[in-house]
Amino acid sequence: MTPLLQLDAVTKRFGGLCAVSAARLEVQAGHTHGIIGPNGAGKTTLFNLITGIYTPDEGAIRFEGTNIAGFRPNQIAARGIGRTFQNIRLCRDLTVLDNVRMAYDVRLTSSTWSALLNLPSHRREEQRSIEGSFELLKAFGMDAMAGQLAGGLPYGLQRRLEIARALALKPRLLLLDEPAAGMNSAETLRLMEFLRWVREHFDVTLVLIEHHMKLVMGLCDHITVLDFGVTIADGTPAEIQGNRRVIDAYLGEEVEA
């Protein structure tokens, strides 16, 4: 079976620094895939390469069989890859609803002229965008705050909104960059339930970067370990927990404890 996402010997250099070197990654459709590794291992860079924010110097990134290396971020998003950011990047001065709508809008097709002249076809589409985005917010339990500015939400809800925004793309692949950052263990547990619900309800394949081992081990079907930009291990959670190189590089006492 061809994987949903396949990174083939992808390399990215910044000046002399090789942030990602010949990285391999295969994500199967329907799986939840964890990416772990010490700080500075190139995990976020990998996400930036997949979503087109950086262009790889070498290698291919295949999504559903098409090499998307060199595509612009919006083209990749439109093909069905959504993401969140490590440091939340919402449009703070836009309302919660408009944050979701900007992603929902990828599927709208009305022309520039119909928008400038506010023609009926365009108005109907805008109504669909409002209704669709509102539905999504409702599913996330955030419809009551649709009119508030995103920047004014508490931290936890901002994280949640960022996931909602990414899902508004109706992606087949959702990349989550440290979704549990800044959460205590009770909150992390709730996040795990939430992500399970997302996975089922939206029928989406998840890839997450995380440091919380409980979350990664409890949620993921498959784990890839990066260190200094190199893939050092790849396997099921059980295989990773038993892998000597991984324990040396990173997990160490956490796994033994």
Place this chain on the structure above:
Amino acid sequence: MVGAFACLLLVSLVPLPFIVALLAVMVITAVLGALIERVAYRPLRQAPRVSAIITALGCGLVIQNTTLSLSPYARPMPRLFESRTFEFAGVTLNSLQLFIIGVSGVLMLGLDFVIRKTDWGIALRATASDRATVPLMGVPVNRVISLTFAVGGALAGAAGVLYSQAYPVVGAAMGALIGWKAFVAAVIGGIGSIRGAVLGGYILGVVEVTTVVVLPSTWRDLIAYSLLLVILIFKPNGLLGSAAQQKV
């Protein structure tokens, strides 16, 4: 512009030797620079960047138009300097030109040294790159920024004096065009690089003068700004500027 006017005012009140006048003017414009920073910029430190640009523009207009209202006509500037002409290897230079080149050279080398080597210079560059963390490291950010504006003001004042010696007419509008040109030179060289700014200034100067020699003088701006456009198309961060890598 203020520099030139302050100089005019000073020398018309008290006869001063040139160097003293230059230094006095630099002190005055330094104080003015620090004052503007304190009143108009410091409260905006947290505000969107555009507000600071607009305030800068506004302050410039206030100063310029105040001067214009007080002195609507351009005035002649007395020569503070006896000019002698030399001929050297077929190039005619007068002592005034040499002097201007000399003073600007000394000031530029001094500034480059200060910014690279002194504590203040390091603090300044640190502040520019990360305003949030630097105060936590014990750097008095407010004082560093005030000092920066003072130094900037002093140098602009010196430029005003030198300019008024080279082109001995002083008018309120003289600063505006030069101010924009300074900005252009900084951009050609790359914002955040003193060496780039010097290089940019020389390139702009040479291009303008050459244009005037070859074509009617009205073409000067056209050529200069087209050059700027071309440079920015190929080097979006200026000649010596480094591309800021955005943290994602």
Place this chain on the structure above:
Amino acid sequence: MPTPRTLGSSVAGCRWALPVLAASAFLAALLHQQWALFNGYTEFVLITAGINIILCASLNLVNGYMGEFSVGHAGFMAVGAYAAGLLAVKILPGATPVWAFPLVVAFGGVIAAAIGFLLALLSFKTRGDYLAIITLAFLMIVKSALENIPFTGGPRGLLGIERLTTLPQTVAWVIVTLWVIRNLVYSKFGRGITAIREDELAAGAMGVRTREAKILAFVVSSFFGGVAGSLFAHQLQFINPATFDIIRSTDILVMVYIGGVASLTGSLLGAVLVTVLAQLLQPLGTWRAVVMPLTLVFLMLFRPRGLLGLREFAWLLPGRELLQRIKEKSP
């Protein structure tokens, strides 16, 4: 939602308020054309205010909604003014019939928009200070080119333009401008443009077609900048390159930032305020040029986003009833 209804909020919420207001403004302008309700001076100020509203709203699209800092708007105005002026004076000799004047004005807008398109291409790679400088360079190049081309009359300018800018024509263009820009900013394209201001990178990753959004913002902005220039040329009947200098750009910037960024109501207010203030301060002579920027500096200190920054009178917003209905349906 049971909110207490004051007179203000019910007027603000009325969907007919805007069309009625626009229609009555146009009607008043027509009546004036017929029976000269205002004296010549008032008419001049009203037309100037109208042109300023067009300039201010269109610049707000790039500087307010998209968050760039363009200082080149006077350049688009110049292109529009010269394009329309040359068309009317040199290419189509003889008197321009009144019905053809809107076409002449639109021609100015189209030429300006074509140049706006080129500038938008340059905005793909550069942002912030550097883009500001590019717009400055554009302004200087336009001004300098006009001075050096004999066809445009050189530094002495273009004479003999007919006085065709009437009050009804101006009001009509103001309404068209505000209507089109309002449609744009509250459409999917407008959300993209605003998202670029907020976070260009995240916007791209969320599927916003950032390049198309930038092109659209620049093209629409420069089109109406050109329209304003055409009207201006046919109001003063004489234009020269020096009219369109950095000072004029600064004036428009002042209006935008006094009125408020990313607010069409703000642009309307800012443009009218600055126009009226400029007339009231006339007796101050050159001190007027001190008062205006000083006002701007104080405004930035106390209200950095302008009087109505990011706010809008509710009746400008489309699709509000729908949103209200959805909210009422949900518990």
